[in-house]
Amino acid sequence: GQDSGIDIPMEEWSYVALVVEPTGATLYLNEEKYFDARSLSAGNIGSFFVGKGHYSSYFKGSIDEVTVWKRALSEAEIRELRHLTKEGLVDTDVDLLAYYQFNDVVGATRVMDVGGTAHGGLQGNATLTMSTAPVGAGAAHIQNLQANQFTYAMPDVGTELTLSDCESPNGQLVVSRLNVLPDTPPNAYDAVENYWVVNYYDGASPSFDALESISLTPTDAGFVPALNSPTDAIIHLRVQNGEGDNWDTRAAARSESNGALTYDRASSIAGPIQLTLTNGAPPFDEMVPQKYCEVETVAGKALYLNGAENDRGEGSTLNLNTNTFTTSAWIKPSKDHGIAGLLFWRGGSTTSGIHLTTGNEVRYHWDGDKRTWQSGAYAPVGEWTHVALVVEPNQATIYVNGVPYVNTASHPVEAFDTPFLLGDDPCCGGRNFQGEVDEVCVWDRALTQIEIRELMHLTKEDILATDANLQVYLQFNEADGAAYDKTPGKDDMTFVGTYERRASNAPVGGGVSARQTVSSGGDYTFAGTGITLGFPAAGTYPDGEILVSRINLPPDTKPTGGNIVGDSVYWVIRNYGANATFTELDEIIFDEVDGLTAVDVGNPGQFTLYKRASNAYGASWGTSIDDADLVTAHGDNTGSVEYNTGNSLTSFSQFALGDSRTVNVAVRAMLEGPYEMGSMRDDLRVADVIPNGQPYAGHVGGGGEESFPNSLKSVTGNDALVDWVMLELRDENDPALILYT
Structure with missing residues (x-):
């Protein structure tokens, strides 16, 4: 053999x-x-x-x-x-x-x-059993994918699909429509007597970006006429050779025409898969997959490189021919490196980029020179650090967390006639970075100090379309494989050796930054961030620039208690002044915070202030440092939270607002659907279609993370599960205003 x-x-x-x-x-x-x-x-x-x-x-x-x-x-x-x-x-x-x-x-x-x-x-102990194999009578369609063609009609299997334009189509799709029910339907609702199997061959990777749309025409002539609305036709997915009740409920149809039901990106079809339809489903959350070629406003994932020889990313040859240049990234080293290439180019006539040396000192090469200049700036092991190199004809500046370290010297034009290397300087063997990397950028211009600081904590969606000098932008949020360069017309970055994607806890996301110079007392408002800082009339001041970045996401880990005001915001405040500490603030105000109503005005103490280091992550918030003194409601479900006397703020960092609001309601209710003869049926539990996590969106005043253990599904009788219920408490004078859920 x-x-x-x-x-x-x-x-x-x-x-x-x-x-x-x-x-x-x-x-x-x-x-x-x-x-x-x-x-x-x-x-x-x-x-x-x-x-x-x-x-x-x-x-x-x-x-x-x-x-x-x-x-x-x-x-x-x-x-x-x-x-x-x-x-x-x-x-x-x-x-x-x-x-x-x-x-x-x-x-x-x-x-x-x-x-x-x-x-x-049959011989020996061979027996016949009921087959669950994904086979049946039907038809199959083979479709060779063509570059720059994104929509494909397959009438013989009742399918038309549109691929994402994030990647050039390649490989072969084979779609089979089987004119039978799958071995196990997705739920207790009426199921179409069809299911489809999508197989994908010869592609550059085993999957593809989620389909923009797919239209399905069942051969089951009674299914579509039985729908009250196209949105009743729910699509379910399971693995291509799957069996049993391992279906994921994904999306409702968006439209119907001549028997064809059309679904958008929420169908989440991104590779080989089985799919089928039902006329209805228990409540579920639709999620539209992010197009991986578009900028994501979340930290998402980071790239981890293992640090062995040749473990690295390989990007495009940029051919910049410039001596006005910037490259930046967030890094979290896993060890103290001897010498390690970080954002590097070595080949052709080029030797340039950022590298780490003993103690993880951040240094750089330019035109094969400058490597011995000592910046005195370091990237600590196990901590996120923002690093940047800005080159101009007569100087180079290394920034570490926005702090500049300047080398005044001549810097000639560099060709960049070799591929961009991430995590490796191939000079001498073993110069490989071990750790996590996120938000990698390259510009063919010298960014100002203002730009370095204001962009540091922000994803780049606001500048991608307007800054033509942004040559590389990598977020590493793909499930696996190559990293998509979000700048137009660039090749993906591929990887060699050992690497993996990890959930990123870098302090980055979509949001806004603003600066003020503070050298005297008074109130300083940072436009767009919602932050106002009140410095006392006399005392010690930062005597320099204060930067506020509002990140419109929850932090990677929420403070003790698990709830934060607004649910999706935290702030990073950096002090670049001469004085790292200062006289305690008179006040700090957090404005434009979601989820605040008139009910909250009378109880400001339920909103607590948490503080941790500017680049911190994980369960590092500790205990709260102050309770709010004043809450103002703007009447549109937003408001402000103010901390004044005794806030203990003499330095800056990350901030989040804890939310201890709770409403206890003793509810006795019957659901009309399952109600029968004084009790409720547990059909959904029996069909195992009740999700373990609560399925509703639009929570106000906390909540949204409730779940129950699988063991509850086995409880029968009067205590059996029936379904999830979300209650809304509304304002007595304005029923349209939801106060709590």
Whole structure:
């Protein structure tokens, strides 16, 4: 035998095929293919065994849809027939020697050959069981994807789909429409007597960005007319060879035309998949996948490099030919490096970029020079640090967390005629970075100190379309594989060696930054951030620039208690003045905070102030430092929270507002749908369609994270689960105003 190197996974259905030709043999396993190129002579097939090997080794598991042909099927035929039963070929394909479906047995042990007379028998402990394999009568369509063509019509399988324009289409799609119910429907609602299987072959990666849209036309003529609205047609997904009740409920149809139901990106189809439809579903959250080529306003994921030799990212050759240049990133080193390339170029006529040296001192190369200049700035192990290099003809500036370190010297034009390397200087072996990297940028201009500081904590959605000098922008938020460069017309960054995506807890996100110089007392308002700082009339002041960044996301970890005011905002305040500490503030005001109403004005103490280091992450908030003294409601579900006397603020950092609001309501209610004879039915629990996490959006005053353990699903009788319920408490004078949920 010959080792193919491809393994059949355990406890799941797989599609396997062997095709023999005079020039060699090809093994197929799902999307994988192995070709053994050796001359093969003709042979006679004697006894044919299913589940028994040449040396009396036996297979343990389930087998279905066994076929034998006396010709070599093409790759297209193998793929097209993958999910289809072969009833249409029994009388038309004379080369089909045997076809076993294991559905018909004579005399308890005789297995029928549907295609001929080569009947078999069950031996030993072999038995027939109900098949859950993803096969059935229907049709398949093979579609070769073409560069710059994004929409494909497949009328023979009732499908039209539009691919994302984030990537140039490549590879081959095979869509099968099966005219039967799946082995297990997604829920207790009426299901269409169809399901579709999407297989994806030969692509640059095993998946693709989520489809922009997909239209599905069932052969089940009664399904669409039975819908009260197109939005009642709910799409469900499970893995391409899946079985059982492992369906994910994804989205409602957006429209219907001539029997075709159309779904948008919320369908979340991003690779090989099974899908089916039901007329309704229990409550669920629709989520529209972010287009990975668009800027995401979340920290998302970071890239982790393992630090072994040649572990790195490889990007485009930029050919900048410039000596006005900027590159920046957030980094979290995992160790103290000797020498490690970070954002680097070495090749052609170029040797430039940021590197780390002993103690993780941040240094740089330019035109093969400047590497010995000591910045005196460091990136601590295990901490997020923002680093940037700005080059101008007569100086270079390294910024660490916005603090400048200047080397005054001549800097000639650099070609950048070699690929951009992330995490490696290939000079001498072993100069590899170990740790996490996020938000990598390259500009072919020298950013100002103001720009470095204001952009540091922000994702770059606001400048991507307007700053033509932004040459590279990597966020690493893809599920796996290459990192998409969000700037127009650039190649993806690919990776060599050991790397992984990790959930990023860097202090970045969509938002706004503003600056003020503070050298005297008074109130300083930072436009767009909602922050006002009140400094006393006398005392010590920062004597320099204060930067406020409002990040419109929850922090990676919320303070003790788990709730923050507004749910999706925190602030980073940085002091670049001469004095790191100052006289305690008279006040700090957080304005334009969501979720505040007139009810909150009378109880400001339920909003607590939390503070941690500017680049901190994880469970590092500690205890609150102050309770609010004043709450103002603006009447539009927003307001401000003010901390004045005793706020203890003599330095700056990250801030979040804790929210201890609770409303206790003793509820006794019956739900109309399941109500029956004085109690409620638990049909949804029996069908196992109640989600463990609460499914509702639009919470006010906290909540939204409730869940229950699986053990509750096994409770029966009067205490059985019925469904989730969300209660709304509304203003007595303005019923449209929701106060709490």
